[in-house]
Amino acid sequence: MGNPMKIRAANKDGVTEVKVLVSHEMETGQRKDANGAIVPAWFITELVAKHGDKTVLSSEFGPSVSKNPYLAFKFKGGAKGDKITVSWKDNKGDSRSDEATIG
Amino acid sequence: MFHRFIRTLASAALLAAFASPALAQDSKVADELAKYREALADGNPADLLEVKGEGLWSEKRGPKKASLEQCDLGLGPGKLEGAYASLPRYFKDTGKVMDVESRLVHCMVTLQGFTVAEATRNWYSKPGTESDIEALVTFIGAKSNGKPINVPATHPEEAKMAKMGEYIFYRRSGPQDFSCSICHGQEGKRIRLQELGNLTTKDGSGTAMKTWPSYRVSQGAVWTMQRRLIDCMRQARWPEPNYLADSIIALETYLQKTATGTVMETPGIKR
């Protein structure tokens, strides 16, 4: 399930800016542990942001996105009080959704 | 000996004369580094941990199924605002000078019924293993945000601890002749590109202490002050101190005393 995301969304002059911080290890699959064994890759592959039912961004990540991924983007529309939902899936099949209100 | 000394001085002057083109380049490097740090400041992953710590604080846990809400961090049970900024301090109930982590562990033991071993097992996080202590300290630290550091060390035990911290700060040993002071006892120096605060002054110590706990991007984790100082000893190529060791609390007391008056800005984000 992972830990909750931190989502901030603010509307200014008809444009909504969304900033997302995700709690995830984003293990590359190239790092070795203390015993010299490769630590298996473990990373978010897909992240989708929705405004209400409408998808406003869909992303695909590789393992070179940083640990605890950060993402900021803007879309036209959105009003104070509207819901923004962000969902991710990782390569181990884990997933999580969180929502925030546009301020 | 003296002529060699003068020769060193002369060559230092010669080198100084060559320094100006480097300065122009340095200021460009400094600008770009400032840009890098600014870009990280908005969206500090430590914020994720702060939220988690808030939950852990009020959750009923341990054999006694109790929360930490009655934990006394020095300002009274459950009083968190400014508590981090006022630690380490002397606690009558234990007869010891304690920092935020040793006090937190004390509360986990006395209020929640954990053993010390259970409470400290994951005192720092590893990839795939989270640390409750990191989350709790991030939360507690943030509750001092905007408050001045206040460790005057007026109690005799606190004053003694600060003095012992000063001793450790200057103590050299190991295969590199290191002490804290060789890197952190001068003004305006840097190691590689990282500025080094002069921790013997209020300004230098304040700049350093006000931002901890901090998210370290090179480690992908929030570091508590215990972790920071234990790792300083690793970098000095010394053996590993115990978690919550008195020598670490002594260093913290010395640094917080020196930094007293500086307004907290935590959690920080650093290299």
Add this chain to the structure above:
Amino acid sequence: MKLKTSLVTTLALALSLPAFAQKAVEAPGGKFAKEAEQMFRTSFRADNPKYWMTRLEQDDTMKTCLQYRDNPPRPIGQKLERQNAATIRYPVDGKLIGDWKEGEKLAAVGTGGHIGFIQPDPAGRVRGGNCYACHELAKKEVAYGTIGPSLHHFGKIRGNAEEIVKYAYDKIYNSNAFTACTNMPRFGLHSWLTPEQITHIVAFLIDPESPVNKD
């Protein structure tokens, strides 16, 4: 500590160590110094191997530098400098200038020698001089520290006279032979670098073909 001031030491003080011109300061820890030493030594994990713990031992130089906060009175500093100068050893073949390319690598490597349980060095970790942590050297490396003076154009400025080469070697081998309680490690004394490795770093500083002396 009473100073028997000669003209020479007065001049040296005025030129170099304004901080030292003040009255002697209290030794760190004050009356708790002994207790602090005891507390420090008992703060380490009991499962640290014995040979790791030897890294907490202090020689005369370390003890004295602690006592005087790295600014010993001149006569005491000079005594330490003489003691340290006496430790310097040279490569068997007597050649003090090695291969600057090897020296370039050693100057950049900052790893090695880390012990402890949280993040010890992996087996076979290369140990370097970590020169860039404190010094500017080749122009192309922008990430250099300023704890020590810039050594850019070291050879270009000073040439490669025997005296300069020996100075560079000696300084790296035992920095405290020149300035007691300097921040610079004593690389040769502690066998952190071998005499051969030191000759490579000397070459990196002196060789006209070295990037230190280009650009």
Add this chain to the structure above:
Amino acid sequence: MNNQRRTVLKSGSGAALLGMLAAAGIITPGMALADWNKAAFDAKSMADTLKALGAGSPADSKDVQVTGPDIAENGAVVPVGVASSLPNISMVAILIEKNPNALAATFTLPEGTEANVQTRVKMGQTSNIYALVKSDGKFFMATKEIKVTLGGCGG
């Protein structure tokens, strides 16, 4: 998406099999990387990555900007952004030339979402970073070098 699905199937890898299983409803979508463009993320070189993305040899464009510092204090977290004033941008990608796999992330932008995305990536060493955008069905690119510097105490 169709284009990407085809790429995945063509790659003939384990993920493609998972994709087919997911499409057939045999395993739940949450378990599979049905749409994730494995071929593009697995590609090593810039050229192979561009090919897997169906971008060929994109033209350099002044109307595409890669933003980020010239120097990163640590390669584990490097802030980068892509912005463009080109019309009808449907896709943005970030590529790091010297990473083991060049592709870091792709973003599909529905109508109404601005071509202005910021994220943070890992860089193994100093490298050129490329921003790739798809505008009116055509690909354009811009680049910037980011220097990754070593840290203080050296590990």
